[in-house]
Amino acid sequence: MSGQSMFADTLRRLSRNPLAVAGAVVILFFLVMALFPKCFSEHDPNRINILRILDPPSARHLLGTDDLGRDVLARMVYGARISLSVGFVAESIAIGIGLIVGLLAGYYGGRADAVLMRFVDIMLCFPSFFLILSVVAFIGPSIWNIMIIIGITGWMGVARLVRAETLSLKERDFVVAARAQGAGAARIMFRHILPNTLAPILVAATLGVAGAILVESSLSFLGIGVQPPTPSWGNILTAGKDNIEFAWWLSLFPGLAIFVTVLGYNLLGEGIRDAVDPRLKGR
Amino acid sequence: MSGNAVYRPDANEALLTLVNVYKTFPVRASFFSAEEVRVRAVDGVSLSLQPGKTLGLVGESGCGKSTMGKLAIRLLDPDSGTIRFEGKDMARLAGEELRGMRRRMQIIFQDPYSSLNPRMKVQDIVGEGWFVHGLARGRELRDKAALLLERVGLTAEARNKYPHEFSGGQRQRIGIARAIALSPRLIVADEPVSALDVSVQAQILNLLKGLQEEYGMAYLFVSHDLRVIRHVSDHVAVMYSGKVMELGPSEELFSRPSHPYTRSLLSAAPMLGGAPAEHIVLSGDIPSPVAPPPGCRFHTRCFRARKFCSECSPLLREVAPGRFAACHFV
Numbered sequence: 001m002s003g004q005s006m007f008a009d010t011l012r013r014l015s016r017n018p019l020a021v022a023g024a025v026v027i028l029f030f031l032v033m034a035l036f037p038k039c040f041s042e043h044d045p046n047r048i049n050i051l052r053i054l055d056p057p058s059a060r061h062l063l064g065t066d067d068l069g070r071d072v073l074a075r076m077v078y079g080a081r082i083s084l085s086v087g088f089v090a091e092s093i094a095i096g097i098g099l100i101v102g103l104l105a106g107y108y109g110g111r112a113d114a115v116l117m118r119f120v121d122i123m124l125c126f127p128s129f130f131l132i133l134s135v136v137a138f139i140g141p142s143i144w145n146i147m148i149i150i151g152i153t154g155w156m157g158v159a160r161l162v163r164a165e166t167l168s169l170k171e172r173d174f175v176v177a178a179r180a181q182g183a184g185a186a187r188i189m190f191r192h193i194l195p196n197t198l199a200p201i202l203v204a205a206t207l208g209v210a211g212a213i214l215v216e217s218s219l220s221f222l223g224i225g226v227q228p229p230t231p232s233w234g235n236i237l238t239a240g241k242d243n244i245e246f247a248w249w250l251s252l253f254p255g256l257a258i259f260v261t262v263l264g265y266n267l268l269g270e271g272i273r274d275a276v277d278p279r280l281k282g283r
Numbered sequence: 284m285s286g287n288a289v290y291r292p293d294a295n296e297a298l299l300t301l302v303n304v305y306k307t308f309p310v311r312a313s314f315f316s317a318e319e320v321r322v323r324a325v326d327g328v329s330l331s332l333q334p335g336k337t338l339g340l341v342g343e344s345g346c347g348k349s350t351m352g353k354l355a356i357r358l359l360d361p362d363s364g365t366i367r368f369e370g371k372d373m374a375r376l377a378g379e380e381l382r383g384m385r386r387r388m389q390i391i392f393q394d395p396y397s398s399l400n401p402r403m404k405v406q407d408i409v410g411e412g413w414f415v416h417g418l419a420r421g422r423e424l425r426d427k428a429a430l431l432l433e434r435v436g437l438t439a440e441a442r443n444k445y446p447h448e449f450s451g452g453q454r455q456r457i458g459i460a461r462a463i464a465l466s467p468r469l470i471v472a473d474e475p476v477s478a479l480d481v482s483v484q485a486q487i488l489n490l491l492k493g494l495q496e497e498y499g500m501a502y503l504f505v506s507h508d509l510r511v512i513r514h515v516s517d518h519v520a521v522m523y524s525g526k527v528m529e530l531g532p533s534e535e536l537f538s539r540p541s542h543p544y545t546r547s548l549l550s551a552a553p554m555l556g557g558a559p560a561e562h563i564v565l566s567g568d569i570p571s572p573v574a575p576p577p578g579c580r581f582h583t584r585c586f587r588a589r590k591f592c593s594e595c596s597p598l599l600r601e602v603a604p605g606r607f608a609a610c611h612f613v
Contacts, residue, residue, distance in 0.1 A: 177398055179385075
């Protein structure tokens with residue numbers, strides 16, 4: 001066995017879980033779509049055609065057109081890029097903050113721990129969606145603002161997770177040994193503790209991306225997320241809601257995309273959790 | 284009661300001296316109570332260790348011997364008392380000075396599984412000290428790690444592997460390699476063979492002895508296993524409930540134990556030199572470290588206990604040249 005084999009082991013267990021594989025396939029499909037939109041639709045997502053307003057799905061427009069005559073498939077394909085990158089970036093920000101806060105609180109303990117964890121409690125007191133709403137209303141909607149706000153309102157779970165892991169890891173002999181060797185606090189935290197918390201973080205991150213995509217869609221649906229004409233699954237859905245009596249395709253497909261993507265991330269996340277540590281199964 | 288001299292650790296030539304060291308840990312009295320009580324893990328211990336020698340610390344589990352080991356190299360801070368290493372007061376060291384001092388004192392752990400970082404390669408585990416003290420990095424670190432691993436009985440190729448690829452005995456060799464990498468003057472060996480098979484125990488003990496002859500470091504050797512302690516120690520301290528009961532040169536202590544507790548311990552280990560001279564069966568358990576009995580800690584189980592044993596705590600006194608015992612009757 002080599003060092004890579006722990007990873008290979010996990011991957012093997014993951015590949016035996018059909019739900020996780022299904023989740024991974026869905027994610028991969030949308031990732032490819034986000035990276036190579038031209039392969040999925042030759043239409044320009046922002047090209048308005050007033051002669052073809054609210055056309056139902058046809059050979060020319062596979063998923064129909066919207067109220068401005070734009071191709072829905074093209075908008076969804078380019079919207080995938082927006083929705084997925086908001087999910088990734090927002091969750092990366094959340095993981096980054098959560099990691100640092102959790103490591104510091106867990107490693108230093110005592111007063112630092114008390115202050116940081118009370119701050120986490122305070123952050124959790126706000127209904128996060130309304131917090132996001134009011135902050136967005138304050139600083140104005142843009143893709144970057146959305147990413148940052150979802151990130152800085154979503155790190156608390158990760159912080160608690162990392163803190164709990166750090167608390168148990170810092171008592172382990174290999175961490176004591178590192179201290180005995182003369183390693184400093186930063187080295188112990190980032191070289192010894194952090195790598196051993198990565199498995200639960202990966203699970204949290206995967207599930208977190210799903211959450212972030214959902215929040216972005218909700219914000220865009222409410223009109224304070226990604227602003228038109230930039231397509232995102234959420235704002236395509238908004239356009240759909242006004243015409244839902246005559247143009248079902250405008251609501252169904254973006255809704256389905258959000259649903260399937262979030263489901264995919266959740267299935268993969270749970271699959272990874274079971275695969276990295278079979279003992280955690282069902283927890 | 285004897286009027287002989289009370290034990291005083293000799294600080295002059297000693298590598299390590301501990302004088303009246305106390306250490307307690309807070310524990311919650313019960314799940315529902317907010318009241319905090321303190322476990323008295325080490326309760327007024329004085330010891331000294333000569334350079335290049337081995338001091339064996341033996342006792343039942345929970346007697347405070349592992350805490351002693353961690354206190355000795357300042358992985359724990361004592362509540363009170365003085366710990367001197369190479370004449371320096373350890374409590375006064377902080378920051379960079381303490382980090383520098385860490386090069387001279389190391390530890391080997393009991394559990395070879397939790398003592399190695401599962402996410403690090405062996406070369407980075409054994410070379411951690413070189414790296415953090417800026418002694419070797421990159422290729423030089425890898426080369427030195429290979430030599431070191433060969434010295435402890437592993438192959439040079441082991442350096443590129445991860446801990447889970449090794450057996451318990453091999454992992455303990457990695458732990459030993461890490462401990463000797465910085466050429467320390469003192470190594471605390473905290474039950475280094477307790478988790479290993481008997482056949483592997485002997486190999487590891489011989490490796491430790493060989494390394495001591497080669498590099499001349501001192502061992503503070505913590506174990507509950509009398510055979511192991513006898514095999515490796517120059518001096519032995521017998522601990523019970525946070526206190527030293529008896530202290531003396533290994534061979535004399537094992538052949539003619541003086542303290543009732545030592546005698547009962549040895550009688551329970553018949554493999555030491557044929558049939559034991561006496562057979563003493565202790566009743567009861569080791570007393571609660573939260574509320575230890577007054578007077579002599581051992582009086583609740585001692586076959587020689589008299590009434591005043593529960594009133595007056597015996598001091599560690601010289602009972603023969605170089606031999607000390609904390610008992611009113613010896």
